[in-house]
Amino acid sequence: MIIDCHGHYTTAPAALWAWRKKQVAGQDPGPLRISDDEIRETLEKNQLRIQRERGTDLTFFSPRAGSMEHHVGDARVSEAWSRQCNDMIHRVCSLYPSNFAPVCQLPQSPGVPPENCIPELERCVKQLGFIGCNLNPDPSGGWWRSPPLGDRFWYPLYEKLVELEVPAMVHVSSSCNPAFHFTGAHYINADTTAFMQLIQCDLFKDFPTLKFVIPHGGGAVPYHWGRYRGLAQDMGRPPLKEYLLQNVFFDTCVYHLPGIELLLKVIPVENILFASEIVGAVRGVDPETGHYYDDTRRYIDAAGGLTAADREKIYSGNLRRVYPRFGARRAG
């Protein structure tokens, strides 16, 4: 079985974005009216087609990351929007329970303590069967005004994640800072930044079972693995493998074979989760290979040095361990 842990509903029906537009404009958006058939159409043409073409089985599916826009409006706006988006994901996963498993958006808001996210997190997990969430380390949208992830500011939310056995993918949203292109700089920078924040703190001493997924192949981290091992060492921290890799996992959203080969070479196979982020940041065909850039399964299948057992871990075994609510459901 091949499970993709990183997919967003980028292709949601136009009515969802129209609802959001009205909400942001301060108009009453009214109830959201989208039929099941409309949802089916957006998926059949896109994610389900690609799953079939590439031979992947199931996608962990969350609202469009760039549209979380925690920086837009206040916490109430963020909450109403998150609820709407999460309900859409719930509908997708109810229509196609063997193709998608739900991951929720949190109603974060700049400067607001993240415990405000707990009610929506609980609703999603306890009532709707969500298995994971996306945590934005920068709800200001590119201005980076939140405390680092090791700060006690975040602890109430972490306590709830641990209690619910829900991992967080550390994923920013769009950037309103013109310095940062959102998918080309802000996303990758956030991955790198989050990992370095985790090197600097003792978060996993306080939360030994908390689990974070760093998307986009861990940002710059595997490429600079020697730098991070060396920085941790200079700071008197334990080796990263002992210290962070019990709790931190990298996905495989790296869109060329040499990058995937590096990831597989430096990061233990137990810490790698298959992902491709379809339909996502990069949508074209690589003229050097004739295949889609984001067809990451091809790279993993082509990479040397992996045993069948290694591939099984990357494609599903690790995911069941990191997302226990998914693992339990599938085992049951």
Add this chain to the structure above:
Amino acid sequence: MIIDCHGHYTTAPAALWAWRKKQVAGQDPGPLRISDDEIRETLEKNQLRIQRERGTDLTFFSPRAGSMEHHVGDARVSEAWSRQCNDMIHRVCSLYPSNFAPVCQLPQSPGVPPENCIPELERCVKQLGFIGCNLNPDPSGGWWRSPPLGDRFWYPLYEKLVELEVPAMVHVSSSCNPAFHFTGAHYINADTTAFMQLIQCDLFKDFPTLKFVIPHGGGAVPYHWGRYRGLAQDMGRPPLKEYLLQNVFFDTCVYHLPGIELLLKVIPVENILFASEIVGAVRGVDPETGHYYDDTRRYIDAAGGLTAADREKIYSGNLRRVYPRFGARRAG
């Protein structure tokens, strides 16, 4: 000959930092008194010893990056400090002309148009024989309030760089944003951000001979080379090799063999400049190899697939081309 294009005077005599401390405190720091012997001692014990031990010949040497601190004080403070730091570099290079070539700090200041840097740049290049400069894309120190590098805001400075035939290493300074560890997140993010800014603009149409060096192995860029090629393609840009790699170069400050191997695999050898950033961000010995993390020459010598001609390009040939004032001097 082996030339290291990325070294900072991190070991400068204590009197320099004491001068700065007074300056920042608003006291009159008076004249800086440092003897030639004091300068020699800081270099003999450190950079010159390491050059001998590792068999490298010459380092392009600039003021300590983390101490540029363009965000501290106003443009006049930045100018006086830059002048002091650049004078130190000039003294180093005058004492050891076959071991060091001078690269200058620019007196940038947040919100101040960068043409304010032109007098100090001209002084360094025309009077003191400097061959390059460090350009900070974020003089706010981690808050990223400057326009992207493609913005006309920067053009007057670029015109002068082109006129003087001086390349710029795009290098941030310390971070006062607690989200960003300076060498673990801010530096690497800045490299990634700068490259993405260059994808988004037509800078090199306007300045076909302007040259930028992206340090730290290009941040996350080579690891995500498929992503960057794909993003450029989705944006309707020409292939990166045709479009940016005439003007953009990556150094080799990547502190483990798999990272260097990736860099060499995806980036054309003509675009790679040897560097190690001694005595810099990572100072320890890698327990996995028994050698210093920042001994990047070992990785390049160990990497497969390079011809002797390739190594010559990385170690010196490309550097003479990218830094024409150095190339001319050495040829003369």
